[in-house]
Amino acid sequence: MTIKFLLLVNKQGQTRLAKYFTELLSTDEKRALEGEIVRKCLARTDKQCSFFEHRSYKIIYRRYASLFFMVGVDDDENELAVLELIHCFVEVLDKHFGQVCELDIMNDPDVVHYIMDEMLLNGCIVDTNKINILEPVQLLENVPS
Amino acid sequence: MLQQLKAPKLPFRELDLLVKAIGECRSKQEEDRIIAAEVDTLKQRLSDPRLDKTRGREYMVRVIYCEMLGHDASFAYIPALQLASDPSLLTKKAAYLALTQLLDYKHELVLLLVNTLLSDLKSDNFVVVASALVVTSKLIGPDLVNAVLPLVIERLSHPRESVRKKAVMALLHFHQMDPDRSGPLAGVELERHFRTTLCDKEPSVMAATLNALASLAATNPAPFRQLIPSLTSILKQVVEHRLPKAYDYHRFPAPFIQIKLLKLLRLLGAGDKAASDNMSAVVAATLRRAAAGGSHTIGHAIVYEAVRTVTDIYPNPQLLAAAAEAVAGLIKSSSHNLKYCGLTALAAITRVSPKYAQEHQVAVIDCLEDPDETLKLKTLELLVTMTKANNVTVVVERLMAFLRSTACGGDELLRRHIAGQVVSLAEKYAPDTAWFVRVMAEVFEVGGDVLQPQLAHNLCRLIAEQDSELHATAVRLFMQILDNGTTSSGGAAAAAAAGLGGGAAAAAAAAGSSSSGLLPEILLCCICWVLGEYGSLAAQLPPPHKASIGQVADKLCAAVASAQPSPATRAHLLTAITKLAARQLVSQGGPGPAGVLRPEAQDLLSKAGSSSLVELQQRAREAAALLKLPPTVLSAVLPFDGSCEELEPAELEEARSLSFLDSYVNQAIAAGAQPYNPPPELCHELGILDAEDLDSLGLQSPGAAAAVPALGGLGGMGLGLGLMPAAAGAPAAAAAALGQQRQQSAAAAAAGGGVRPAAGTALKGGPAKGSSIVDPFKDLLG
Numbered sequence: 001m002t003i004k005f006l007l008l009v010n011k012q013g014q015t016r017l018a019k020y021f022t023e024l025l026s027t028d029e030k031r032a033l034e035g036e037i038v039r040k041c042l043a044r045t046d047k048q049c050s051f052f053e054h055r056s057y058k059i060i061y062r063r064y065a066s067l068f069f070m071v072g073v074d075d076d077e078n079e080l081a082v083l084e085l086i087h088c089f090v091e092v093l094d095k096h097f098g099q100v101c102e103l104d105i106m107n108d109p110d111v112v113h114y115i116m117d118e119m120l121l122n123g124c125i126v127d128t129n130k131i132n133i134l135e136p137v138q139l140l141e142n143v144p145s
Numbered sequence: 146m147l148q149q150l151k152a153p154k155l156p157f158r159e160l161d162l163l164v165k166a167i168g169e170c171r172s173k174q175e176e177d178r179i180i181a182a183e184v185d186t187l188k189q190r191l192s193d194p195r196l197d198k199t200r201g202r203e204y205m206v207r208v209i210y211c212e213m214l215g216h217d218a219s220f221a222y223i224p225a226l227q228l229a230s231d232p233s234l235l236t237k238k239a240a241y242l243a244l245t246q247l248l249d250y251k252h253e254l255v256l257l258l259v260n261t262l263l264s265d266l267k268s269d270n271f272v273v274v275a276s277a278l279v280v281t282s283k284l285i286g287p288d289l290v291n292a293v294l295p296l297v298i299e300r301l302s303h304p305r306e307s308v309r310k311k312a313v314m315a316l317l318h319f320h321q322m323d324p325d326r327s328g329p330l331a332g333v334e335l336e337r338h339f340r341t342t343l344c345d346k347e348p349s350v351m352a353a354t355l356n357a358l359a360s361l362a363a364t365n366p367a368p369f370r371q372l373i374p375s376l377t378s379i380l381k382q383v384v385e386h387r388l389p390k391a392y393d394y395h396r397f398p399a400p401f402i403q404i405k406l407l408k409l410l411r412l413l414g415a416g417d418k419a420a421s422d423n424m425s426a427v428v429a430a431t432l433r434r435a436a437a438g439g440s441h442t443i444g445h446a447i448v449y450e451a452v453r454t455v456t457d458i459y460p461n462p463q464l465l466a467a468a469a470e471a472v473a474g475l476i477k478s479s480s481h482n483l484k485y486c487g488l489t490a491l492a493a494i495t496r497v498s499p500k501y502a503q504e505h506q507v508a509v510i511d512c513l514e515d516p517d518e519t520l521k522l523k524t525l526e527l528l529v530t531m532t533k534a535n536n537v538t539v540v541v542e543r544l545m546a547f548l549r550s551t552a553c554g555g556d557e558l559l560r561r562h563i564a565g566q567v568v569s570l571a572e573k574y575a576p577d578t579a580w581f582v583r584v585m586a587e588v589f590e591v592g593g594d595v596l597q598p599q600l601a602h603n604l605c606r607l608i609a610e611q612d613s614e615l616h617a618t619a620v621r622l623f624m625q626i627l628d629n630g631t632t633s634s635g636g637a638a639a640a641a642a643a644g645l646g647g648g649a650a651a652a653a654a655a656a657g658s659s660s661s662g663l664l665p666e667i668l669l670c671c672i673c674w675v676l677g678e679y680g681s682l683a684a685q686l687p688p689p690h691k692a693s694i695g696q697v698a699d700k701l702c703a704a705v706a707s708a709q710p711s712p713a714t715r716a717h718l719l720t721a722i723t724k725l726a727a728r729q730l731v732s733q734g735g736p737g738p739a740g741v742l743r744p745e746a747q748d749l750l751s752k753a754g755s756s757s758l759v760e761l762q763q764r765a766r767e768a769a770a771l772l773k774l775p776p777t778v779l780s781a782v783l784p785f786d787g788s789c790e791e792l793e794p795a796e797l798e799e800a801r802s803l804s805f806l807d808s809y810v811n812q813a814i815a816a817g818a819q820p821y822n823p824p825p826e827l828c829h830e831l832g833i834l835d836a837e838d839l840d841s842l843g844l845q846s847p848g849a850a851a852a853v854p855a856l857g858g859l860g861g862m863g864l865g866l867g868l869m870p871a872a873a874g875a876p877a878a879a880a881a882a883l884g885q886q887r888q889q890s891a892a893a894a895a896a897g898g899g900v901r902p903a904a905g906t907a908l909k910g911g912p913a914k915g916s917s918i919v920d921p922f923k924d925l926l927g
Contacts, residue, residue, distance in 0.1 A: 014167075014176070015213055024249050031215040048517040049481040078453075080446035080486055081404050087442075088394060088401075106164045109213075110206050110239050117279050118307070121314040122321075124356040127349045128401050131391045136272050136307055143234050 003082070003123040004057060004072040006116065008105060009038040011066050016105050019116055021123035041068050051079050062086045067102055088128050089119060096134055111137060160203045163210065180214050183207060191224040201228045201236030205243040218247055222254055230261045234272065237265075241280045250286035250322075258284065259292050266296045271305040278311035282318040290319050290329040301338055306345075310353040313342050317357040324364065336361065336368070343375065348388050348399065351379065355405040362412045370413050370420050377427040380406045384427075384434050400443045403431060407450045414458030421459035428454055429464055436471050442482070445475065449486045456493040469494055469501040476508045481517055488512060488523045495530050502531040513543055521547065522559075529566050537574035541567055541584055548591050557595060564592030568600065578611055579618050586622060586668065593665025601667045605674045609788045616679040616786070621686050623672045626664070627700045669705060669714050676701055677721025678788065681728045694729045695743045698722050702745040712758050719753055719761065722746045723768040727783040731776045 008017040015034050025033070037054055041061050044052070051060050057072040060082045069086045092115055093100040097108075105112050118133040119126060127133060163183060170176045187207060190196060196204075205225060212218040221243060228240035248255060258280070265277035278300065281293055297319075300312040316335055323330040339361070342354040362369045382388065383399050383406070392399040410428065414421040428451055435447035448471050455461070455468040472494060475487030488509070495502040502509075509531070512524040525547055532540045548563050567588045575581035585604050589596065608619050664672075676683075680697040692700070698721075705718045726746070753765035771782060784790075792800070799805060814820060 018213055024251070027212060027215060027217065047481070049485045049519045051482070051485065052519050076489075078404060078408075078446055078450050080442055080449055080482065081401065083482065084394070084443045084446055085401070103164075103168070106168060107161070109209060110202070110242055113242050114238065121279065121311065121353075122282050122318050124314070124317075124353075125401050125405070126310055126314060126353050126356070128394060128399075129349060129391045132306065132349055136275060139272060140235060140238070 002074050002077065003120060003125075004074055006120070007034055007037070007068075007070045007072075009034055009041075009068050009070065010102060011042065011068075013038050013042075016067065016102060017109055017112055019113065019120075021120070037070055037072070038068060041070060050083060060086070062090075064090055065102070067105075085119075085125060085128070089116070092119070092130055092133055095130055096137065111140070114140070160207060163207060167210070167214070176214060177216075180211050180216050184211050184216055184218070184220070187211070188220045191221060196224075198228070198231060198233070198236065201231055201233065202239040204228075205236070205239035208243050209246055212247055218243075222247065226254065226257050226261075229258060230264075234270070237273070238276050241276055245280055245283045248284060250284050252284075255284045255286065255289065259289055262293060263296060266293065266300065271303070271308050274300060274303065274308050275305075275311055278308065278315050282311070282315045285315075285318070285322075287322045287328050290322060294319065294329070294333070298338065301342060306347040306349050309342065309345065309347070309350045313339070313350060313353040313357055317360060320357070320360065340372070343372070348392055348402065352399075352402045352405060355402070355409055359405070359409050359412060362409065366413050366415070366417075370417065373410070373413055373420055373423050376406055376410060376413075377424050380410075380427050380431060384431050395441050395443055397435070397438055397441070397443050397447070400447055403435075403447050404450045407431065407447075407454045411454040411457045414454070416459065418459045421461065424458070425461050425464055428458075429467060432464075432467055432471060436474070445483055445486070449475070449490060452490045453493060456490070456497050460497050465494065465498050465501070469498075469504075472501075473505060473508070476505060476512070481515070481520055484512055484515070485520055485523055488520070488527050492527045492530050495527070499531070502527075506531070506536075525563070525566075529570065532570055532574060534574045534576065537570055538576065538580065541570055544570075545584075545587055545591065548588070560592055561595040564588055564595055567592075568596070578607070578615055582608060582615070582619055583622060586626060586671070589665060589668035589671065590626070593667040596667060598667055598670075601670045604671055608675060609678070609786075613682070613786070616675075617682045617686060619675050620679050620682050623675055624683060624686075624692065624697070624700065626668070626672065627704045664704065666711060666714055669710060670717050673701060673705070673714065673717040673721040677717070677724040678786065680721075680725050681732070681785070694725050698725045698743055698746050701725075702749055712760060715753070716760050716764055719750065719764040719768060722749065723764070723771060724783055726768075726772055727779050728785060730772065731780045731785075734776055 003021055004023050005018070005020045007015065007019075009015050013035060015031070018030060018034060020030065033055075037059055040052060040054060040059070041063075050062060051058060053059070054072075057074060058077065058079070059070055059072055060079050061068055061070040062083060063069075069090065071082050071086060073082060090100070093105075093112065096111070096115065097104040114137050115133060118136065119128065163179070166179045167176060170179060187204065191204060205221075205228060208218050208221040208225070225240045225243045225247070228236050229244065231237050231240065244258065262277050262281060262285075265273050266281075268274050268277075278297070281297065285293055293315075297312050297315045300308055301316075303309055303312065316338060319330060320335055322328070326333065335357075339354050339357050342350050343358070345351050345354070358369060358372070380403065383403055386398045388399050388402075392402070394400050397403075407428070410424045414424055432448060432451040432455070435444050435451065438444040438447075452468040452471055455464045468490070472487050472490045475483045476491065478484060478487070491502060491505060491509070509524060509527060512520055513528075515521060515524075525544060528540045528543065544563055544567050548560065548567070567584065571581055571584045571588075575584070582604065585600070589601070589604075608615065676697055680701075681694050683692040683697050684694070686692070701718060701721055705714060710718070750765050750768055753761040754769065756762050756765070771779065774782065
């Protein structure tokens, strides 16, 4: 319910997408936080949980190919639900871009943000219905510029 | 996957170049160079009045990149504000996005955005309205709420669900800007709107409303309990697959909505039996269906949430039983994530109904063996809630092992937490005193630096109250610690490893957290006091622990010397040596052939005697004086095992006022000695001077605490009253009469006057009259 941020960072520690909800951090603070978290994720093995604590957040992460999807929550959030939210998000991206890859996200970061805006607002899950989510986004594709 | 027919991409040449460059760069410095160049380009372009607005979207995306990669993008605020009112949808959205990434609701420039937002909120194009609502939920602060509130409320009845659900979220954001309704939302009844949107025909709008209700109910659930029938009805429909298929996720019906409903019901049912009864059937059904829905993480997520609801609402035995069964499944699974959640859930169940934990003890202990530290820690937390008298030894052993392990190593908060748990469990459930002493010594060794020093005092006090058998055990234990440098049960092994691997390092490995194998202060203090008080019992121990008093003293000196102790610890050591030497004198009937003290001890004493630290100096001199006394006097002054003796009130009063010295003092004055002239502050304390007298002297009365050290001579270093060090031991009541010559002997005589100086204290006027135990550590550590 209270998601604080959603990050996409690759194995080299390069941020591909960063969305912060209700957390008022400066640019420097955000980038430092992202670096710390991705280092911790990289150090973890398959034998460990997909959750760990970092400062005042709990981090839930999933790895898809070269990208880490990392969500920071506070209080006692349902970790399994957040894990599946990440997967749902990836499924939506997949449906929109067709076999989504890191490059798709780099080329159209604004579209990825719009998709996220349909699913999450102010740190709360709003919708996970793929049709609802993608309809407004697909309309943008057909707009002449 | 369905292939999407995409409109052909416009030639964003420069953006593509940027993306390519970022993708290929190999170092942070290179990336910084690229972005710095990009920032310069953008600054130029965006400030140019002939800016090509058709590339608006591209410029905004590039700005977002710069910020995302750590560079300041404030140059783009104004251009973004301008582009936000661009008629092109893509440009407008990109500008809005840039603004939400760069600004927050506290930023003053947001004011310039309001007109654009208002206009967009009225647009015919629902995508435009939706975008404006997204921006509203992020950038509108308390000051601007009133400007947009009416329009947002209107949008709650927009024909498109995409707009309605965002309007709900915008209202939630406004509520969070003014939760008490004391600001812009004064008098506004948001709840009324949420009740309407809860019944929206579109499930997504209903789901958004659940977020709002959860936030409102979190602070005050009572007014929302009347919604429980609606909520349970909705949940029932959801689990019975009555929502459109598009809301399914991996064959589970609207799982995220189920979870939201469960969370809300949890808030509303907590502590309210009637409310909980109304929801129990539906919660049970949800749990059952989720558990039966096949093995997908989302199913487990629903189960987990349902269990949490069951444990938080008014306890219902059937629900708890079903929950416990579900949790067993989670813990036994091979997935670490499921185990983790299972443990959290089991801890929650255990708090409500302890019996379930026992059944799963085995599975829980297994989790302790897991290499994943996150899991181990969760298990330890669970074990702590499950601890009873019959399993405390096992649990404490596990906790100590974790504390020693490197996993705990650098995390001070964690170590303090675990050490604290060990102490509190030991205090609550210790099976016997010997075990307790051993565990406390262990936790002092491994976690001494994060524990309260007061605990050392408590332990010594406890030991003092026991019988001689425990004293002997304690002595043996502490001797062992001194020998091995550690308390770990593989003590011999650790010592052997110490021999092999380099003493300090190996001892450190065994001891975990104590730096380079040195014993922490808290432990050293304990050891000094116990061995000082009871060290003579070491002669009665079986070998290899059997030791003479002299050997005990030697060990102590060696241990303390290597540990770079603080002045407090060194003071304890001096007292301990004094007591041991006194004991030896008493038992031998006088100094033996080897003299009173061993060479190391003698060395320490003489060094301390000229120490710049007054406390040490005083103790050293007292020691020297005491050890010259005949054995009979000595055994009265430093009685064996006398720290728990009770004093009669009369005895205490006599000790406080030192009236027994009066005749001696008078004799000396008659012979021409100078009367003692106490400083004015002290006179006030003793009632000889009034507060006004003090004022007229321009002085303040020190608190009783400061006076006690003056009286007692051992109150830390609180000798700021200007008394001479040796005279600090001088009784203040006799202050009017004492002179220089009699300081040393007065101190000795005072010590002989019926007070038990467990730590060489001359007087303690502080504690309540009749207090039985003289407090060796109070002033030094308290």
